[in-house]
Amino acid sequence: MASETRRTPYQVTFAVLAAGVTAYALLQSLVTPVLPTIQENLHTNQNTVTWVLTAYLLSASIFTPIMGRIGDILGKERVFVATLAALALGSLLAALATNVDVMIIARVIQGIGGGVLPLAFGIVRDEFPKEKLNGAVGAIASLIAVGAGLGIVLAGPIVNALDYHWLFWLPMILTIAAAVAAAFFIPKSPVRTAGRISWLPAVLLSAWLVALLVGLSQAPVWGWGSGKVIGLFVAAVVLAAGWVEVERRAAQPLIDMNMMRRPAVWTNNLVALLFGIGMYAVFAFLPEFVQSPKSTGYGFGASITESGLILLPMTVTMFLVGLGASSFAARIGGKTVVLLGTLIGTGSMALLAFAHTQTWELYVATAVMGIGFGLAFSAMSSLIVNAVPPEQTGVASGMNANIRTIGGSIGAALMASVVTASPAADGLPKESGYTNGFAMLGGALLIAAFAAALIPASRRSTRITLSEPAEAAEAAGPAHAEPALVPGGTVVGDKSE
Incomplete structure (x- = not known):
């Protein structure tokens, strides 16, 4: 591994992290x-293949x-290297699977790859210059969402040119x-945080997530x-x-409930849940909408490839906007950027609901x-990373990503119920089902705008030296967020009003 005395250039570290995150993000959506x-190749039924x-999703959560x-x-x-190794092992098993049981086991192993997200954020905080x-x-x-969207775009061409x-x-x-690059180049x-893993909270966390996500995924069926x-x-x-109570009483909690109660968290x-x-839900149902036959009166009869291309503009604009979101946030504040992102997202859902002829x-x-x-994803991630001490970066950003995944399960289940509520005579959904579904998603993002308004406002008041980021963050209090460089080699901390 890279030497501690000679740090790898942060640009190289970023390239390695980006490759790992992109691989995980692609696997989120390539199969959708x-x-x-x-289903056809593994000789199973629709309920099982879901x-x-x-x-x-369960494993990643x-x-x-x-x-x-x-x-x-x-x-x-x-742990980043180990997580990528698990992701590769799961991919190998999935590629070789000859029945659906092996495929599901492979996907569970792939879900361990969800750890790349909090680990990548933590490594960035450790290795990158403050500015x-x-x-x-x-x-x-941005890469997390871009990779997920890109997976849907690429799925058709890959299957057509090769096979699934x-x-x-x-x-x-x-x-x-x-993984190989990470082993050699990431310092x-x-x-580090002293302590050990508290396994009872881990078991309880797993249990309630399994109960919630299985219930959500099966609700449209059952x-x-x-x-x-x-x-x-x-x-x-x-x-x-029970999980919250155990975490609250644990000497070494898996997830610090005091951290989770911070207003900025x-x-x-x-x-994140509402987004x-x-x-x-858009990833799952927009391709289905455009693949609907023209005989429905609303569908475009698109192929898998054509339906995936509908999402290509989103992946492009999301990535480009994500690159510039930090400088935008430096001018108008992270909270404002999140709020603006929610309102723009709400507008896009209105277009999907009513303008799709x-x-x-x-x-x-x-x-x-x-x-x-x-805008929203980039600003949210920065706010979370900067709201907690360095030793809690991994778990805080992990829970933020986790909550977004849980939101995805909720959205997909709700969308399935709304879209299929009143099928047409041929069994296919009516156009009104999609209209109501996309309108519902717009309502979720509108509620997210109200939630964004609750993000603590900040004022530039607390001066923090570059040599003491963690201690100053703690001194600034639970709502400490968004440090930014100012002339003279100091960091100005944003402290909630």
């Missing part, structure tokens, strides 16, 4: 448009905060390359009022309450969506 193909997605915590203790660079920190965090945050197995072979190759963590779904939701609430997490509801309208809507999501 080709589930019918996987677990190819559900198992991945469980392992994201856990791997972030392990990285804070053992060293982020070591580059927010920009790098914003770029990594290459949806796993190609990310595996990228993941292995990133050892200069900041019915929202079925005994099994209600029982799972009740179990999720009870287990979550819980408000951004609430916004997750909107983004992942021509394909160019969909291209415009997704381009606008990318602008809103790019």
Whole structure:
């Protein structure tokens, strides 16, 4: 591994992190448009094949905060390499799978890769110059969503040119390359947290997430009022309450509840939940909408490739906006950037709900969506990273990413129920189902705007020396957020009013 005395240039570190995050993000969505193909090739049914997605979400939701915590203790660079190794192993198993049971196990192993997100944010905070920190965090945050959107765009061409197995072979190759590069080039963590993993909180966290996500994923099939779904939701609430209590009493909690109560943390997490509801539901249902046959009166009869291209403007604008979001936030404040992103995102959902008679309208809507999501995701990630001490970066950013994933599960389940509520005579959804569904997602983002307004306002008051970021952050109090460089080699901390 790289030497501690001679640090790797931060640009090289960023390239390695970007490769690992992109591989994970691609695997979030590459299989979504080709589930019918996987179903046919693995000789299974529609209900079972959905677990190819559900198992991945469950695993990622469980392992994201856990791997972030392990990285804070053992060293982020070591755990980053191990996480990429698990992602590569899961991809190998998925590529070789000959039945759906093996495929689901492979997706569970791939879900461990969710740990790349908090680990990447933590490494950025450790290694980057202060003036580059927010920009790098914003770029990594954008790559998460960009990679997920790009997966849908690339799925069709990969399957047409090769076959669905290459949806796993190609990310595996990228993941292995990133893991090798990480082992050689990412420096050892200069900041670690003393302690050990508290396994009871980890078990309780896993249990309530499993109950919640299984209930959400199966609610459109079993019915929202079925005994099994209600029982799972009740179990999720009870287990979550027990998890919070155990964490609160633990000497070495997996997730510090005091940290989670910080205004700059819980408000951004609430916004992340609502954005997750909107983004992942669009990834799942917009391609389905444009693939609907023209006989429906609203569909475009698009192929998998053509439907994926509808999301290409979003991936482009999201990435470009994410690169510049940090400098924009430096001028108008991170809170304002998040709020602006929610409002732009709401507008894009209104376009999807009411302006979809021509394909160019969909291209415009997704381009606008990318602008809103790019602004919000970049600013949210920076606010979270800067709101906590360095030793809590991994677990704080991990929970933020985790909450966004949970939002995605909620959004997909709600969208499925709304879209299929009143099917046409041929069994396909009516146009009104999609209109109502996209309008519902717009409502979620509008609520996110109100949540963004609750993010603590800041005033430039607390001066922090560059040599003491962690101690000064603690001194500034729980709401400390958004440090920025000023002339003279000091950092001006933003302290909540």
